[in-house]
Amino acid sequence: MAKKLRCDRCGFELTDKDSIDLAYAGMSAWQTSARARGIKPRGVLPCKNYIRCGGEIVKLKWFPPHSKDDYLTGIKYIIKSILSLPVFILIFSWLIILIIIIIRLIN
Numbered sequence: 027m028a029k030k031l032r033c034d035r036c037g038f039e040l041t042d043k044d045s046i047d048l049a050y051a052g053m054s055a056w057q058t059s060a061r062a063r064g065i066k067p068r069g070v071l072p073c074k075n076y077i078r079c080g081g082e083i084v085k086l087k088w089f090p091p092h093s094k095d096d097y098l099t100g101i102k103y104i105i106k107s108i109l110s111l112p113v114f115i116l117i118f119s120w121l122i123i124l125i126i127i128i129i130r131l132i133n
């Protein structure tokens with residue numbers, strides 16, 4: 027799932043990888059300066075519309091969903107995890123059976 031950053035007030039989004047990387051690179055510097063000014067930082071960076079919206083760019087969690095798209099991604103994520111578990115158990119149990127057979131053959 028693609029990493030996304032969004033303003034918690036006006037909804038401005040950072041979606042391209044370069045600006046997201048840049049945001050993370052500047053995160054600690056900004057958070058330090060915010061704390062020095064007595065502001066508790068909520069997110070990664072202040073919004074580029076900060077003067078108007080006073081928001082901060084925060085990391086989006088896949089749950090609770092923020093839009094219909096995120097909602098679908100969340101559902102797909104859950105379905106994928108549910109589907110991958112039985113496959114994993116199946117492969118794992120076959121491996122154990124195989125190991126038991128090999129041990130019995132050796133003895």
Ligand SMILES: [Zn+2]
Pocket residue numbers: 033034035036037038073074075076079080081082
């Ligand atoms: Zn904003």
